[in-house]
Amino acid sequence: MSVLNEVLAANDAYAADFGAKSELALPPARGFAILTCMDARLDPAKYAGLSEGDAHVIRNAGGRASNDAIRSLVISYKLLGTKEWFVIHHTNCGMEFFNDEVMRGLLAHSLETAALGADGFYDVGSGPGSAEANYINWLTISNQSQSVTEDVVRIKNHPLVPAGIPIYGYIYDVTTGRLVEVPSATAAGAAKK
Numbered sequence: 267m268s269v270l271n272e273v274l275a276a277n278d279a280y281a282a283d284f285g286a287k288s289e290l291a292l293p294p295a296r297g298f299a300i301l302t303c304m305d306a307r308l309d310p311a312k313y314a315g316l317s318e319g320d321a322h323v324i325r326n327a328g329g330r331a332s333n334d335a336i337r338s339l340v341i342s343y344k345l346l347g348t349k350e351w352f353v354i355h356h357t358n359c360g361m362e363f364f365n366d367e368v369m370r371g372l373l374a375h376s377l378e379t380a381a382l383g384a385d386g387f388y389d390v391g392s393g394p395g396s397a398e399a400n401y402i403n404w405l406t407i408s409n410q411s412q413s414v415t416e417d418v419v420r421i422k423n424h425p426l427v428p429a430g431i432p433i434y435g436y437i438y439d440v441t442t443g444r445l446v447e448v449p450s451a452t453a454a455g456a457a458k459k
């Protein structure tokens with residue numbers, strides 16, 4: 267079965283048992299938001315105990331505090347009333363295995379999927395590529411604790427983010443499923459009056 271058919275079959279089964287979820291309110295019932303990585307091994311609903319309607323989950327490559335992530339967080343608070351936010355990066359993140367220069371070099375040569383070897387990513391596809399990658403900040407990660415702290419600090423200091431929202435910084439361990447606090451991030455994200 268193709269991926270498309272698998273997804274549609276799974277959705278049929280899900281919708282058949284939808285029940286009371288049709289009555290959920292739009293604002294998150296538990297009043298919080300999580301910014302985390304898109305990594306396929308991470309399931310925020312499971313690692314943080316969420317059901318439909320509980321919380322906002324904002325995901326991108328790395329779980330970084332990009333302008334678009336901040337756009338979502340501001341909407342989450344301003345219009346939908348979340349009161350606490352989490353920034354959760356993780357061990358063994360793909361964003362640690364390249365930097366802007368590498369990504370730009372790869373995409374300049376080929377748009378096709380690269381391979382990952384002992385020395386990092388390398389191109390196996392054919393060209394042409396594009397220099398457009400030069401205009402994107404890929405927000406890669408060289409140190410997880412540092413990236414979590416940087417992102418919490420950026421969100422906390424953003425002019426559209428009120429000082430009263432506590433922001434917690436954590437790293438999810440892909441080998442244990444545990445959330446490990448980054449104390450410097452949580453300290454930086456503490457609510458101020």
Ligand SMILES: [Zn+2]
Pocket residue numbers: 303304305327328329356358359360361
């Ligand atoms: Zn990741």
